[in-house]
Amino acid sequence: MRVMLYTGKGGVGKTTISAATGVRCAELGYRTVVLSTDLAHSLADSFDTKLEPEPMLVAPNLWAQESDIYYNLNRYWGTVQHWINALFAWRGVEELAAEELAVLPGMDELANLLWIDTHARRGDFDVIIVDCAPTGETLRLLSFPEIARWWVQKLLPVHRRIATVLRPVVRTWIGMPLPENAVYDSIQDLFVQLDGMHATLVDPEVTTVRLVLNPEKMVIKEAQRTYTYLNLFGYPADLVVCNRMLPSSVRDSYFDDWRTSQATYRQEVEANFAPLPILDVPLFGKEVVGIDALSEMARAVYGERDPTEIRYRGRVQTTEQVDGGYVLKLRLPFVSKENIHLLTSGDELVVHVGQQKRNVILPRALVGLTTQGARFEGDTLEIRFSREKGERNGGKSKR
Numbered sequence: 556m557r558v559m560l561y562t563g564k565g566g567v568g569k570t571t572i573s574a575a576t577g578v579r580c581a582e583l584g585y586r587t588v589v590l591s592t593d594l595a596h597s598l599a600d601s602f603d604t605k606l607e608p609e610p611m612l613v614a615p616n617l618w619a620q621e622s623d624i625y626y627n628l629n630r631y632w633g634t635v636q637h638w639i640n641a642l643f644a645w646r647g648v649e650e651l652a653a654e655e656l657a658v659l660p661g662m663d664e665l666a667n668l669l670w671i672d673t674h675a676r677r678g679d680f681d682v683i684i685v686d687c688a689p690t691g692e693t694l695r696l697l698s699f700p701e702i703a704r705w706w707v708q709k710l711l712p713v714h715r716r717i718a719t720v721l722r723p724v725v726r727t728w729i730g731m732p733l734p735e736n737a738v739y740d741s742i743q744d745l746f747v748q749l750d751g752m753h754a755t756l757v758d759p760e761v762t763t764v765r766l767v768l769n770p771e772k773m774v775i776k777e778a779q780r781t782y783t784y785l786n787l788f789g790y791p792a793d794l795v796v797c798n799r800m801l802p803s804s805v806r807d808s809y810f811d812d813w814r815t816s817q818a819t820y821r822q823e824v825e826a827n828f829a830p831l832p833i834l835d836v837p838l839f840g841k842e843v844v845g846i847d848a849l850s851e852m853a854r855a856v857y858g859e860r861d862p863t864e865i866r867y868r869g870r871v872q873t874t875e876q877v878d879g880g881y882v883l884k885l886r887l888p889f890v891s892k893e894n895i896h897l898l899t900s901g902d903e904l905v906v907h908v909g910q911q912k913r914n915v916i917l918p919r920a921l922v923g924l925t926t927q928g929a930r931f932e933g934d935t936l937e938i939r940f941s942r943e944k945g946e947r948n949g950g951k952s953k954r
Contacts, residue, residue: 556675556761557585557863558683561796563767564777565689568798571843571852572767572836573686574601574619576862578846579853581617583861585681588618588674592667593688596621603845614846618680620670627666665749672752682863759791763865766828767796770820779827780916786872787918793867795828796856797821799838827914830886832866874918880941881921885913887936897926897938906936 559576563569570591577589588610591598598621599606602613608626610618674683756762764785768778778795785792800821801814824833836856843852853862873884885906896907902922904915906929924940931937 556678556681556683558671558675558685558755558762559863560685560687560756560762560764560790561767562687562764562781563689564774567767567769567774568836569689569767570597570686571601571849572796572798572856573684574598575843575849575853575856577617577619577682577684578614578849579857579862580682580684581614582850582853584616585863586616586618586679587682587684588620588680589684589686590619590667590670590674591621591686592670593686594624598686601844601849622667622670624666627669630666669748669752672748672755675755676751757789757791759865759868763791763793765794765796766792766831767798768824769799770797770817770824772820775820775823775827776916779914782828783872783916783918786870787874789870791868791870792831793865795824795831795833796836797824797833798836800835802837823914829913830867831871872915874921877939880924880927880939883915883917883921883938883940885915885936885938886934887913895929895936897929899926904938906938 561569561573561576570593573589573591577587580587589598590610591606596606598619602619604611604613606613606619606621608620608623610620613619668685671683671685674680766778766782768774782792801810801817805814821835834856836852839848839852839855841848843849856862869886871886875882875884883904887906898905898907899917902917902919904917904921904926906913906915921940924942927939927941929936929938
């Protein structure tokens with residue numbers, strides 16, 4: 556089984572890339588499902604057909620689905636939600652408002668992503684393609700199982716025993732509905748499923764995340780930020796798709812400035828995401844809608860190569876906590892080990908190695924800390940951050 560998640564800033568074309576990838580995988584004989592976790596779906600528009608919360612066959616070997624918030628919550632969170640509704644009703648909250656309030660923050664996105672685990676356990680598909688919400692921040696919610704595991708193992712059993720003792724008294728004298736055992740069972744089952752999904756998504760031999768972007772400043776910055784958090788939380792990335800590149804066949808002088816701008820930012824993409832492979836996708840002269848058009852786009856993206864091929868193995872960027880600070884590790888192959896220059900500005904770290912420059916969006920834990928120098932270990936640059944005074948701006952280090 557292969558899981559591929561496509562993420563990027565809203566409007567970069569990730570839904571179309573996801574759908575096109577699904578079409579190509581199906582053409583190669585893989586049983587493929589394309590799943591949209593975006594709350595504002597557009598996957599049905601790409602396939603030019605109506606989709607449902609459950610997978611629907613849209614072409615030979617190809618299924619697609621647009622997950623529905625309330626359908627998913629009822630499926631994964633229904634027992635707990637009924638208890639929360641009853642609790643709000645006890646407090647006098649109107650029924651309709653109680654139903655809306657029972658949708659806890661983040662649960663809609665998590666419920667959407669739980670379909671990955673559902674499909675993986677069923678084994679109905681060879682390839683699962685996920686058209687993610689317009690921000691990689693959704694993926695940060697997947698760190699939740701680490702906290703949930705402790706909560707289920709330590710706190711939940713104690714809370715359940717207390718509720719069992721107090722339930723008759725509270726119900727009789729106060730009228731407040733305490734959770735029944737079925738609620739605790741549902742919460743525990745949900746967390747176990749989240750844990751299973753997390754294990755699938757951090758397995759680099761099964762899952763990879765692919766960043767879709769356009770050669771534009773704001774889009775590239777958002778992609779960098781997403782990439783930082785992917786590395787921070789251990790989600791393997793193997794590919795960058797640079798979409799809507801102006802074709803060289805367009806000669807009209809009206810597009811000269813645009814062509815120059817794209818060329819500049821394309822170099823920036825290369826510098827900031829290397830050694831991840833980067834695929835250039837031309838701007839199409841027509842709307843990419845329907846199976847035939849998506850198949851054409853897939854050829855433009857992948858050529859004759861298999862989209863399920865893992866294009867890069869290994870984490871390019873990691874952050875480790877050490878005594879008194881952190882160490883940020885960047886894999887920078889094929890660069891000089893002399894004259895390392897570091898410059899921090901806000902949440903960005905600019906790394907100059909010889910003639911090479913790389914902009915890195917720092918995790919929040921590192922923002923405002925002082926760089927204490929850098930060194931190479933093999934082809935990995937290690938940069939130390941500390942709260943102590945040191946080489947903050949323009950710091951240099953040689954090995």
